[in-house]
Amino acid sequence: MNKPLGPYEFSRTELEILKELAYSSTSISELAKRIRKSQPTVTTAIEKFQARGFVTVERRGMRKLVRVSQAKHAQLLREIMLAHPHVPWHSLLAFSQILPLLRLEGIAPATMSRTTEWRALRNLMAHGIIRKDDKGIRLNPRFRKIGEFVQEFSSFMNSRLAAQVSEAAVIVWASGFQFIIRVPSGIRIPDKRFKPTATTALPRYGIRLLSDVEYYFFSLKHKALEPEDVVLHTLLIGGVTNVTYALILIAKANIDRNSLLSRAETLGLRGQVEAMLRFLDTHKPQREAILPNWEEFAEKARDYGVDL
Numbered sequence: 421m422n423k424p425l426g427p428y429e430f431s432r433t434e435l436e437i438l439k440e441l442a443y444s445s446t447s448i449s450e451l452a453k454r455i456r457k458s459q460p461t462v463t464t465a466i467e468k469f470q471a472r473g474f475v476t477v478e479r480r481g482m483r484k485l486v487r488v489s490q491a492k493h494a495q496l497l498r499e500i501m502l503a504h505p506h507v508p509w510h511s512l513l514a515f516s517q518i519l520p521l522l523r524l525e526g527i528a529p530a531t532m533s534r535t536t537e538w539r540a541l542r543n544l545m546a547h548g549i550i551r552k553d554d555k556g557i558r559l560n561p562r563f564r565k566i567g568e569f570v571q572e573f574s575s576f577m578n579s580r581l582a583a584q585v586s587e588a589a590v591i592v593w594a595s596g597f598q599f600i601i602r603v604p605s606g607i608r609i610p611d612k613r614f615k616p617t618a619t620t621a622l623p624r625y626g627i628r629l630l631s632d633v634e635y636y637f638f639s640l641k642h643k644a645l646e647p648e649d650v651v652l653h654t655l656l657i658g659g660v661t662n663v664t665y666a667l668i669l670i671a672k673a674n675i676d677r678n679s680l681l682s683r684a685e686t687l688g689l690r691g692q693v694e695a696m697l698r699f700l701d702t703h704k705p706q707r708e709a710i711l712p713n714w715e716e717f718a719e720k721a722r723d724y725g726v727d728l
Contacts, residue, residue: 426597426640427472427577428522428570433457433465435510438474438488442498445487473576493572500565507547520544524559525570527596581638585609593656595687598639600653605632614638615645618653622665625650625673627724629665647673648680652687664712664720667696671726700728 436455440446446454452462466486469475473491477484488498501509511517520541541557544550549563559567578599582589586603593600600617603609615621618635622628625647637645637653645653647669654666670680677697684693695709703714711717718728 428518428527428573428597429516430514430518431465431468432510432514433461434469434474435513437462437465437469437486438497439501439509441475441486441488442501445485447483447485449483451486472573473580491576493569493576496565496569496572500563500569503565504563507549512543512547512549516540517543520550520557521559521566521570522596524550524557525567525574525596527570527574578638585611585614585636592635592658593653598637600635600637600656602633602635602657605634607634609636613640613642617645617650618657619662619665621645621650622654622669625669627665627668627672646679647675648683651675651680652683652689652693655689655692656687660710660712663696663710664717667700667712667717668721668724668726670696671700671721671728672724703728 433455436457437451440451440454448462448466449459451466452459455462466475466477470477473489474494474497475486476489477486479485488494513521516536517540519537521544523537541550545552548560549566551558551560574596575594577597578591578594582591582599582601585601586607586609588607589601589603591599592602601614614636615638616624616634617637619629619631620634620636635653635657637649651666651669654662654669669675681690681693681697684690692709695706695711698704699706699709699711699714703718705711705714712720721728
């Protein structure tokens with residue numbers, strides 16, 4: 421079964437291992453003794469941790485020496501543990517307990533129960549890691565490196581997942597655990613979490629293009645993309661030409677404007693989308709957004725069966 425928080429979920433054993441390694445590298449057998457777990461349990465935890473860039477394993481004769489990776493997210497978590505040794509990180513960051521920290525950094529994983537999330541939030545507040553004031557819930561400045569850690573870890577995992585698809589994959593946009601990659605046309609992607617989007621998804625709506633690249637959207641949520649998502653992703657990959665195709669899709673797919681604006685708000689695109697909608701309604705330029713010339717746009721839209 422997949423973990424609810426995907427790669428952001430840690431077991432207590434993994435965190436206990438990292439706490440020990442924060443002070444010095446050691447062997448798997450010695451780690452097992454220190455945290456009082458079986459060697460197979462520790463080996464499994466290290467393999468999972470290694471896959472996420474937290475530790476490296478080096479063979480020394482008959483022994484395997486484990487150390488904290490030099491990856492930035494691994495070093496940040498090590499520094500956090502060393503700077504606050506009396507905080508029970510193995511409890512506060514284990515499983516769903518890390519959820520409030522992900523939320524604060526703009527990462528919104530799979531939905532969990534309010535009770536579970538509140539319990540995690542309460543525990544973090546009890547240790548002074550999160551504060552609640554007139555401005556809402558925020559990270560205590562003393563623990564600012566936790567925010568840095570979450571962001572660096574997110575970036576690392578996104579890059580690793582993209583590389584698993586293709587060595588030629590390039591991340592063109594990312595936010596938390598979601599990102600869009602560009603790959604050369606023709607690359608087969610069996611991982612269903614990568615969904616064709618932006619200009620690659622336009623043929624689904626009768627807007628056929630010739631291109632030597634394709635775009636895919638990754639998310640931990642197994643949710644089909646709506647035309648509103650495709651419009652926004654087309655804008656996120658940039659370019660005036662793509663604005664034109666996004667406009668054509670809005671006009672052709674009879675998109676729910678309220679839904680489009682709501683989703684645009686979360687991506688920082690509301691101003692651009694509002695200007696695009698006014699452009700479609702008035703046929704006039706909008707100062708606050710980059711848009712095509714109306715006559716040229718209308719001609720291209722007719723090529724795709726859109727009568728404006």
